[in-house]
Amino acid sequence: MPLASGEDSPNTMRESGFRANLKGANLADLVQMECLSGNERVIRISSGTDVGYLFFRGGQIVHAVARRGVGETAALEILRWNDGTFEPCSAAWPDRDSIGSNWQNLLLLAAQHKDESSRRNLVAFPGARSAVPRPSSPPPPVVAPIPSSMPASFKSEASVSTETAAPMLAQVRAAVRLDQNGNVMSAKGDASELSQVAAYAARLAELVGDGLGMLGLVSVEVTQQRSRTLIYKEKSGSTFALSASPDADLSQVRERLGL
Amino acid sequence: MTGITRALSALRDVAGVHGSFVLRLSGELMGKDLPAVFHDELFIEVGARLSRFVETMAADGDEVASALLRFDEHRLYVTRFDHGLLAVITGHEVNTAALRMALTLTTRRLEPELVALLTSPPPPVTPTPSTTPPPVSVAGSHGVPRTYRGRLLSG
Numbered sequence: 001m002p003l004a005s006g007e008d009s010p011n012t013m014r015e016s017g018f019r020a021n022l023k024g025a026n027l028a029d030l031v032q033m034e035c036l037s038g039n040e041r042v043i044r045i046s047s048g049t050d051v052g053y054l055f056f057r058g059g060q061i062v063h064a065v066a067r068r069g070v071g072e073t074a075a076l077e078i079l080r081w082n083d084g085t086f087e088p089c090s091a092a093w094p095d096r097d098s099i100g101s102n103w104q105n106l107l108l109l110a111a112q113h114k115d116e117s118s119r120r121n122l123v124a125f126p127g128a129r130s131a132v133p134r135p136s137s138p139p140p141p142v143v144a145p146i147p148s149s150m151p152a153s154f155k156s157e158a159s160v161s162t163e164t165a166a167p168m169l170a171q172v173r174a175a176v177r178l179d180q181n182g183n184v185m186s187a188k189g190d191a192s193e194l195s196q197v198a199a200y201a202a203r204l205a206e207l208v209g210d211g212l213g214m215l216g217l218v219s220v221e222v223t224q225q226r227s228r229t230l231i232y233k234e235k236s237g238s239t240f241a242l243s244a245s246p247d248a249d250l251s252q253v254r255e256r257l258g259l
Numbered sequence: 260m261t262g263i264t265r266a267l268s269a270l271r272d273v274a275g276v277h278g279s280f281v282l283r284l285s286g287e288l289m290g291k292d293l294p295a296v297f298h299d300e301l302f303i304e305v306g307a308r309l310s311r312f313v314e315t316m317a318a319d320g321d322e323v324a325s326a327l328l329r330f331d332e333h334r335l336y337v338t339r340f341d342h343g344l345l346a347v348i349t350g351h352e353v354n355t356a357a358l359r360m361a362l363t364l365t366t367r368r369l370e371p372e373l374v375a376l377l378t379s380p381p382p383p384v385t386p387t388p389s390t391t392p393p394p395v396s397v398a399g400s401h402g403v404p405r406t407y408r409g410r411l412l413s414g
Binding site for chain 1: 304305312316327333
């Protein structure tokens with residue numbers, strides 16, 4: 001049940017464990033720590049007047065409750081908070097898990113949302129150049145923002161927030177995320193052809209693997225004459241694909257995806 | 260052991276390589292160095308799909324040079340060369356630098372083998388006895404009188 005700002009969950013009790021102040025630290029550290037431990041635990045996180053709960057089990061975030069709702073939406077809301085405190089608690093577990101994405105994806109997505117919200121805060125003064133140089137040609141059409149699995153470094157130029165991400169941006173031409181039925185959930189750049197190619201190629205790769213007794217397709221990486229393509233199968237069944245220039249260094253992406 | 264199999268077997272020198280096979284660009288199996296459980300019939304579908312996979316990735320005219328398919332416990336490295344596709348099955352623990360070098364050498368050795376196979380003349384066709392009776396010759400055959408408008412011709 002969504003929580004009102006500052007409202008405490010009625011079904012929670014404080015559990016033994018350390019309480020911590022997160023100022024200056026990152027909630028991602030907490031998530032990584034909890035997921036690596038693999039423990040079944042509920043963590044109550046407070047930030048100002050907001051309160052949220054993250055439910056960890058089997059090395060994943062399986063459920064979340066926050067002001068705006070439950071599931072992935074709530075997890076992302078919590079993961080965007082910049083400071084606050086957390087403590088273990090005994091909250092009622094749901095009958096069914098509400099989050100299917102793995103924790104790495106959630107962290108990446110939260111990072112992207114943070115970047116995008118900081119971009120919205122940028123104001124370009126009339127007649128002045130914006131803070132980030134714009135390409136001379138119009139940007140490719142954006143179908144929808146990439147909500148998940150999109151490494152933080154794959155933002156449009158206007159949303160670049162880290163220097164380390166900058167070299168990567170120019171190399172990614174298009175990215176797309178498809179659901180199990182091949183529907184475009186989100187896309188960036190001109191991803192119409194990429195979505196078809198990725199969907200079919202991933203299926204063929206799965207079948208090739210099946211034929212050879214190799215199960216569980218994780219990813220496909222193709223080096224072409226004029227581009228490089230990476231297709232990643234998420235555990236939820238969604239497919240994430242990106243197309244980059246042939247000299248693109250995808251090591252950062254591989255690392256983020258755990259490849 | 261054929262030249263193709265010999266060339267493929269060299270890939271096993273790289274730790275982590277389980278085996279390999281080579282296909283024509285159209286997907287037909289040309290040779291393999293794999294345990295017997297991977298029988299040839301298996302590659303009718305696998306070859307066709309891998310060929311379609313490469314074709315799909317090159318749909319916009321951007322030819323595929325190589326591909327890496329990662330699975331839960333295995334990897335499949337695919338290298339495209341002029342006349343075929345070389346595919347190598349490995350575990351996750353493989354020395355990729357060594358494998359890359361081995362792939363370069365192997366494709367170099369495979370190329371002439373495949374060209375020879377593709378350009379060699381078809382084997383000579385041995386005449387097979389016909390089951391149909393030879394056509395009956397009408398005019399001029401020995402023992403058959405020649406006629407013109409119903410009249411018997413002499414000589």
